[in-house]
Amino acid sequence: MPHTFSTTPRADGFFMPAEFGPHRGTWMLWPQRTDTWRLGAKPAQAAFAAVAAAIARFEPVTMGVNHSQYAHARQILPPDVRVVELSNNDAWMRDCGPTFVVNQQGETRGVDWGFNAWGGLYNGLYFPWDLDDAVARKVLEIERLDRYRAPLVLEGGSIHVDGQGTCLTTAECLLSPGRNPALSKDEIEAYLKEYLNVEKVLWIPRGVYQDETSGHVDNLACFLRPGEVALTWTDDRSDPQYERSAEALDYLLTQTDARGRKLSIHKIHQPGPLYLTAEEAAGLDVVEGAYPRRAGDRLAASYINFYFCNGATIVPTFNDPHDAEALATLQRLLPERRVIGIPAREILLGGGNIHCITQQQP
Ligand code: KQY
Numbered sequence: 001m002p003h004t005f006s007t008t009p010r011a012d013g014f015f016m017p018a019e020f021g022p023h024r025g026t027w028m029l030w031p032q033r034t035d036t037w038r039l040g041a042k043p044a045q046a047a048f049a050a051v052a053a054a055i056a057r058f059e060p061v062t063m064g065v066n067h068s069q070y071a072h073a074r075q076i077l078p079p080d081v082r083v084v085e086l087s088n089n090d091a092w093m094r095d096c097g098p099t100f101v102v103n104q105q106g107e108t109r110g111v112d113w114g115f116n117a118w119g120g121l122y123n124g125l126y127f128p129w130d131l132d133d134a135v136a137r138k139v140l141e142i143e144r145l146d147r148y149r150a151p152l153v154l155e156g157g158s159i160h161v162d163g164q165g166t167c168l169t170t171a172e173c174l175l176s177p178g179r180n181p182a183l184s185k186d187e188i189e190a191y192l193k194e195y196l197n198v199e200k201v202l203w204i205p206r207g208v209y210q211d212e213t214s215g216h217v218d219n220l221a222c223f224l225r226p227g228e229v230a231l232t233w234t235d236d237r238s239d240p241q242y243e244r245s246a247e248a249l250d251y252l253l254t255q256t257d258a259r260g261r262k263l264s265i266h267k268i269h270q271p272g273p274l275y276l277t278a279e280e281a282a283g284l285d286v287v288e289g290a291y292p293r294r295a296g297d298r299l300a301a302s303y304i305n306f307y308f309c310n311g312a313t314i315v316p317t318f319n320d321p322h323d324a325e326a327l328a329t330l331q332r333l334l335p336e337r338r339v340i341g342i343p344a345r346e347i348l349l350g351g352g353n354i355h356c357i358t359q360q361q362p
Contacts, residue, residue, distance in 0.1 A: 003146045005109070008194040014101035014109055015197035017362045018163030020225060020308045024108075025060035027139055027359040028052055030073045031091040032066055035126070035290035036350045038283030045076060047346040048091065051307075051314060051354055052081050054342055059310045062142075064088060064135065086138055087131045089117070092352060094218065095155035096129075097359035098136035098147070101197065108362060109146045111195050112136035114153040118213045119178025125212060125291040125351070143361070152191045153179040157216040157356050159192070162226045165199040165258030167192055172206040172215035179214075200258040204248045208232060209240045211300040212291060212351045219302045219353070221248060224266065224333055227257060232302040233267035241270060266333055271320035274299045280349055291351070305353030306330070308360070313337050316344030316353045 009015060030048065031037045037044040052061045056078055064086025065073040074083045088096070095118070098110030115133040117124035140147045160168040173179075174188055183191075189201045207215025221231045231248055234241045245267075252263050278295035303326040306315040313334055317323040323341060331339040347353050 002141055002144055005146060005148050007148075009101045009109065009111065009148060010194045010197040013103045014107075015103075016099055016101050016111075016161050016163075018161055018223060018226075019360050020223070021163055021362060023059050023310050024361045025062060026055050026307075026309060027093050027097050027361060028061065028063050028357055029086065029088050029091040029093045029135070030063055030065040030069055031350065032069050033090055033126075034285035035287040036090055037346075038280055038349060043346040044091075044350060045073075047342075047344060048357060049076050050342050051344075051347075051357065053078050054312075054314050054340055055307070055309045055358070056080050058312045064093070064139070084142065086135060088135055089126060089129050089132045091350070092132075092155075092157075092356050093135070093359040094157045094352075094356045096132040096135040097156060098139050099156055099159075099196070100361050102362050109148065110136060110140040111148045111150050112140065113150045113155070115155065116153050116178070118155065119176065120153070122178035123176070123214070124178060127289060148195065150191065150195045152183070152188065152195070155213070155216065156359060157213060157218040157352070159196065160217055160222045161196055161198060162223045162257060164226045166226075167196055167198040167201045168217055168221060168223065168229070169201060169203060170205065170207045170215045170217045170220065171203045173213060173217070176214040198258065202252070202255050202257075204251055206244045206247065208300045208302055209244055210298045216356075218355045219300055219305050220244075221252070222304055226259070227261040228264045228266065228333075230266045230268050230304055230330070230333070232270050232304045234270050239273060241273075266329070268303050268326050268329055269322050271301045271303065271318040271322045271326075272299070274301045274318060274320070274345075274348070276349065293349075299348050300351070301348055302353070303330070305355040307354045307358045308337070311337055313339045314354055315339060315341050316347065317341040318345050318348070319343065
């Protein structure tokens with residue numbers, strides 16, 4: 001019977017390994033809600049299935065689905081993708097799934113953060129979110145892994161680690177009033193150090209322009225390996241993203257990681273800018289209280305929202321002139337992996353991308 005610890009990973013010798021380390025597998029959730037996903041979620045389901053199939057070539061994939069979608073998802077997904085019934089409010093396993101931590105003996109446990117749909121009643125994206133908040137615990141039960149329930153609202157997309165003591169995050173997100181308004185920056189940092197077991201937290205000021213998560217770092221910047229960071233970029237100084245990326249670059253260039261290394265920053269030019277079309281907006285069900293998605297809205301598109309799996313990197317593409325350059329640059333930076341592009345506009349329309357819908361189990 002899995003145990004819930006009242007200690008912390010740091011106290012028990014567990015830490016979050018880097019995503020680019022080896023995985024036992026990948027967890028995902030199946031998209032279904034029609035106020036997030038247009039046309040009854042069918043185009044998004046095809047995109048999620050393509051991501052699952054791409055990852056499944058490299059490591060085991062488990063897809064959690066609501067009861068009403070079980071037969072349909074099982075039918076669409078490749079046979080080697082494990083499909084389990086797992087109630088959820090929406091499909092963002094990165095954010096409501098567990099953060100897995102390991103120790104030097106090779107044991108694995110999970111951190112179950114509080115989840116409030118990216119801002120609760122202050123600026124959250126939907127209500128209720130109770131099913132999502134229970135996802136991490138259920139995943140850990142399925143895997144018979146012990147759990148830490150962290151006293152902090154946090155989504156997996158708001159942190160990256162290098163596996164060597166450094167955490168990357170954004171102040172815009174972690175200090176946003178909808179998450180942990182009673183906690184100071186120092187208190188939040190202390191929790192990150194305890195639950196991820198890191199020595200140093202790098203606070204990039206802001207995330208991607210118009211990112212509905214209040215600036216998750218996983219859309220802006222990530223570690224490619226210790227000491228090397230990929231950063232979404234634009235050369236267009238009139239684009240509101242320019243000052244955000246330039247500010248992140250300036251900040252990162254003045255920092256060292258937990259081991260005292262200066263960081264090398266690799267710019268990946270963003271797609272677009274991309275906007276929600278009238279046809280796409282018309283395909284969404286209008287639900288009172290749902291996050292408004294209107295024709296002409298700027299989409300928070302970025303190639304940085306990619307996912308490392310064993311031996312590969314699964315990168316979102318947008319049928320955009322920048323796709324080829326982004327894939328080629330990432331392949332050059334990651335010669336030890338196969339860089340694979342997957343059309344991901346349908347995932348972007350829901351407000352995130354491939355990294356947001358996946359969660360690695362080391
Ligand atoms: O950035 C992420 N990790 C998730 C994006 C969630 C968008 C919710 N509509």
